[in-house]
Structures are given as structure tokens and as C-alpha cells.
Amino acid sequence: MKFECSTLFIDVQKSALFKDSKTFADAIPNVSWQHAEEGYLACKPKNKAELTRFIASQFSFAANCELDELHGIESVQDYITALWTRLQRPAMTQDEGSLLALPHSYIVPGGRFNEIYYWDSYFTALGLEDRGDIEQIEAMVDNFIDLIARFDCVPNGNRLYYTSRSQPPVLSLMVEMLLPYKKQDHEWLLKVTNAMKAEHDFWHKGEALLNAKYTSHKRVVRVNEAVILNRFWDDNATPRPESYKEDVQLAAQLSEPEKGHFYRNIRAACESGWDFSARWLDDGVNLSTINTTNRIPIDLNCLLYKLETMISTCCSALGERNLSAEFEMRALQRKLAINELLWCDTSRFYFDFDLPCEQLSPVLSLASCVPLFTGICDATQAKYIADRLASDFLKEGGLVSCLSETEEQWDSPNGWAPQQWFAVKGLLDYGHNALADKIRLRWITMIEMDFKSRGCLLEKYNVVSPNQTAGGGEYQVQQGFGWTNGVTSRFYNLSK
Numbered sequence: 001m002k003f004e005c006s007t008l009f010i011d012v013q014k015s016a017l018f019k020d021s022k023t024f025a026d027a028i029p030n031v032s033w034q035h036a037e038e039g040y041l042a043c044k045p046k047n048k049a050e051l052t053r054f055i056a057s058q059f060s061f062a063a064n065c066e067l068d069e070l071h072g073i074e075s076v077q078d079y080i081t082a083l084w085t086r087l088q089r090p091a092m093t094q095d096e097g098s099l100l101a102l103p104h105s106y107i108v109p110g111g112r113f114n115e116i117y118y119w120d121s122y123f124t125a126l127g128l129e130d131r132g133d134i135e136q137i138e139a140m141v142d143n144f145i146d147l148i149a150r151f152d153c154v155p156n157g158n159r160l161y162y163t164s165r166s167q168p169p170v171l172s173l174m175v176e177m178l179l180p181y182k183k184q185d186h187e188w189l190l191k192v193t194n195a196m197k198a199e200h201d202f203w204h205k206g207e208a209l210l211n212a213k214y215t216s217h218k219r220v221v222r223v224n225e226a227v228i229l230n231r232f233w234d235d236n237a238t239p240r241p242e243s244y245k246e247d248v249q250l251a252a253q254l255s256e257p258e259k260g261h262f263y264r265n266i267r268a269a270c271e272s273g274w275d276f277s278a279r280w281l282d283d284g285v286n287l288s289t290i291n292t293t294n295r296i297p298i299d300l301n302c303l304l305y306k307l308e309t310m311i312s313t314c315c316s317a318l319g320e321r322n323l324s325a326e327f328e329m330r331a332l333q334r335k336l337a338i339n340e341l342l343w344c345d346t347s348r349f350y351f352d353f354d355l356p357c358e359q360l361s362p363v364l365s366l367a368s369c370v371p372l373f374t375g376i377c378d379a380t381q382a383k384y385i386a387d388r389l390a391s392d393f394l395k396e397g398g399l400v401s402c403l404s405e406t407e408e409q410w411d412s413p414n415g416w417a418p419q420q421w422f423a424v425k426g427l428l429d430y431g432h433n434a435l436a437d438k439i440r441l442r443w444i445t446m447i448e449m450d451f452k453s454r455g456c457l458l459e460k461y462n463v464v465s466p467n468q469t470a471g472g473g474e475y476q477v478q479q480g481f482g483w484t485n486g487v488t489s490r491f492y493n494l495s496k
Contacts, residue, residue: 110480
């Protein structure tokens with residue numbers, strides 16, 4: 001049975017028995033969901049106390065050892081080193097509740113995120129490479145290859161309820177990271193190349209169906225006769241199990257067709273990793289106006305450009321010249337399309353594209369640093385982006401993720417490790433070393449200041465007022481934290 005459709009699951013989520021809806025979505029049944037459902041329907045607890053006792057008798061919950069107190073840790077670098085083993089999870093031979101088995105060990109972000117997350121894993125891998133743990137990076141890539149074989153994509157995370165969507169495609173970035181260590185391994189190169197091709201197929205499923213009248217299918221969009229790009233999507237148009245109560249409450253005032261649109265678009269925003277931001281909101285403020293699937297995102301298409309270039313590179317190394325040339329051409333066409341459609345000469349910046357309005361979105365965000373990171377822009381564009389980052393995005397604690405001020409966690413005043421890395425690495429690649437160093441040092445200074453009072457690292461920070469805790473979003477700020485640890489480790493290494 002699908003546990004998220006069960007009476008027990010829906011009743012518990014609606015009752016707000018748990019402060020965080022994800023807690024029960026991740027519950028591990030002592031026998032099975034079917035057994036728990038039958039027991040629930042037989043006894044029907046009459047109040048919250050009875051329901052609490054019933055849940056305790058039927059389910060267990062995974063521990064978060066990374067949240068336990070660390071003794072004798074005095075520096076951020078020591079903390080990062082100590083956390084890797086706490087964030088590591090062993091291989092699994094069978095699923096546990098909603099948690100999908102993986103054949104190799106992996107690193108989780110931490111806190112409520114007690115499973116592998118796709119795009120988090122790349123930023124985490126930066127820190128793993130710094131400590132020389134190439135074996136763990138390879139294990140995570142092998143897990144992704146296993147997931148692609150099972151689900152045609154790398155899901156958002158290894159949870160059953162995440163399998164209807166992916167996340168920003170970073171497999172190619174992890175393959176690129178591993179290439180220097182594995183370049184003599186023909187079998188490995190063939191394996192990862194086939195996985196990257198399968199991932200590309202996932203993002204382009206239905207491309208052959210597109211024409212002048214039928215312009216979009218799932219994640220692929222025919223913008224005009226000459227341009228095909230991609231968007232975020234989710235195959236389901238129902239409330240998210242991990243945020244069931246929140247989704248149902250937000251959709252309560254909508255008509256049934258509107259509810260389906262809302263659910264799909266809020267799920268698609270989760271595929272983007274930017275859950276949530278003004279980038280996806282039609283009115284720029286209210287989550288009820290979310291319209292993710294009607295945006296062509298700059299960051300997604302830059303990462304797909306990187307995927308295509310890596311497939312071409314690997315195919316060439318394997319002697320598959322025709323296939324290498326095919327993906328080289330696809331990458332070139334995408335690069336031209338990005339610069340034609342998503343670059344604004346007036347604002348001198350990259351933007352998402354609003355499909356219904358047939359114009360660029362007005363939202364300024366750090367997604368526009370991904371063209372720097374992937375090498376899509378020219379030197380002049382890079383200079384304009386650097387100027388804008390320095391004048392508008394650079395704050396006391398680093399770069400703010402989005403200039404829009406909303407109640408969503410990916411907007412001002414928050415800053416996140418992934419965007420700091422995309423920006424710093426991109427700026428370094430284009431020779432803007434002084435600005436890159438300024439961003440890096442401001443981030444480290446903020447991290448160290450915050451660590452003195454908390455003794456841990458967090459998933460996000462208020463970079464505008466670093467003495468205040470970052471807010472926004474559906475849950476409290478989480479500690480751990482995989483990608484913050486990885487990026488901060490790399491920033492320390494850059495200073496050596």
C-alpha cells in the first residue's frame with residue numbers, strides 16, 4: 001500500500017501530532033504500514049493522547065547522532081572533521097519505512113534531513129575530497145547510478161516519497177571531481193557515462209513529441225522553433241507527504257483544478273532545491289501563487305550544459321566519437337540559447353524566463369552565478385556579474401541568495417553555502433580573485449563567529465545580520481550540516 005494514502009497517515013498529519021510533518025513521513029513501522037493501518041482502523045484512538053500511545057506502539061524513529069554534543073571541539077575545522085563520521089550512514093540491503101535501501105554508504109545533510117540528498121552531495125563531496133576520502137565520494141556516485149537504474153533519475157533523496165522528482169543535476173560535477181582519480185579505469189568511465197546519458201534522457205523525456213502546438217512535456221520545453229530548454233517538474237500533483245499538513249492548509253481556499261496546479265508547482269520547487277523563493281512566485285510574495293513549472297531556470301539549464309559537456313568528454317575518452325560530437329553540439333546549442341534567452345543586456349545579468357509572460361523574470365538571484373561556474377558567459381558578462389555581486393549581493397556574512405525580501409528561506413536575508421561556492425569558484429575561473437576572496441573571507445568570518453556561540457554549523461545563515469538566526473521556510477534551521485561543512489572546508493583550503 002502507499003503509506004501516504006492511508007487513513008492513518010492522513011489523520012496523523014492533519015492532527016499535527018508532530019511539530020514537523022516530515023517526522024511521521026520518515027517513521028519506521030515495527031511490522032508494516034499495512035499492519036499499523038489495520039490496527040488503527042480497528043481501535044480508532046479517541047484523542048491525541050491515545051493516538052500518541054498507538055504511534056509509539058507501532059513505529060520507531062531514526063536517531064540523529066550528529067545532534068549529540070561534541071566535547072573538546074574548539075574550532076570550525078575540528079568540528080567539520082568530527083562531523084563526517086556522524087553524518088555517514090551505512091549501506092542498506094532493504095527499505096525501512098519510506099527510506100530506500102542503498103548499496104553503498106553515504107553522507108546525509110543532518111537534522112531532519114536523515115537521508116541522502118542529490119544536489120547536497122556534490123557540495124558535501126568538496127569537503128570529503130579535502131580530507132582525502134575519495135572512496136566515500138565514489139560510493140555516493142555508485143548509489144546515484146543504482147538509483148538511476150531503479151527510477152530513471154537520481155531522486156530528490158532516498159525516500160519513497162521523493163521518487164517523483166529529482167534535484168539540480170550534479171552527477172556530472174561529481175564525475176568530473178573523480179576523473180583525476182579514476183581516469184585509467186575504463187569500466188568505471190563506461191559506467192558513469194551510461195548513467196549520465198540516462199540522466200540526460202530523464203530531463204529530456206518527451207522531447208520528440210514537441211512541436212509548435214505541443215510546446216512542453218514534463219521537464220522539457222520548446223521555447224521557440226530554435227530553442228529547447230528545461231524546467232523543473234514533479235510527476236505528482238498531490239500534497240507532499242513530508243509537508244502534508246502545510247500543503248493542504250495552503251491549498252484549502254483553491255478550487256480542485258487549482259489545487260492540482262499548486263501541488264505540482266510546490267513539488268517542482270522542491271526539485272529546484274530552492275524551496276522556496278520569489279523566483280517561483282507569480283506575485284513575488286505569496287506561496288499560494290507558486291508557478292515553478294512556468295519558469296525556465298537559469299541554474300538548471302547551466303547544469304544541464306555541464307552534463308552535456310561531460311558526456312561529450314567521457315564519450316570521447318571511450319572512443320565514441322559520434323556520440324561525443326552529438327553532445328558537444330547539444331551543449332553548444334544550449335549555451336547559445338541561454339545567452340540569447342536568459343541574459344539581459346539592459347540589466348547586465350542572467351534571469352529565469354517567465355513562459356506565460358514571455359519575458360524575463362524580474363527576480364535577481366544567485367542562480368545567475370551558475371553561468372560563471374559552468375563557463376557559459378564571456379569575459380564581459382562575467383565582469384558585469386561580478387560588479388552586480390559586489391554592489392548588490394555582498395553582505396556582511398557573504399552573498400545573499402536573492403534580493404527579494406519575502407518570508408521564504410531562499411530569499412533575503414539568507415545566504416546558503418552552495419551559492420557561495422558557485423560564485424567564488426566562478427569568479428576565480430574568470431580572474432575576479434579579489435572579489436572571490438572577499439566573499440570567501442566574509443563567509444568564514446561569519447561561520448566562525450556563529451560557531452563560538454552555537455558550537456555547530458547550520459544549513460543556512462542570515463548574511464545580512466549575521467548575529468541573527470536565519471529564518472523563513474517550513475521548519476526550524478537545521479544543524480549538521482553537510483553542504484555547509486563541505487563548502488566551508490573548501491574555503492579554508494583555498495587560503496592555503
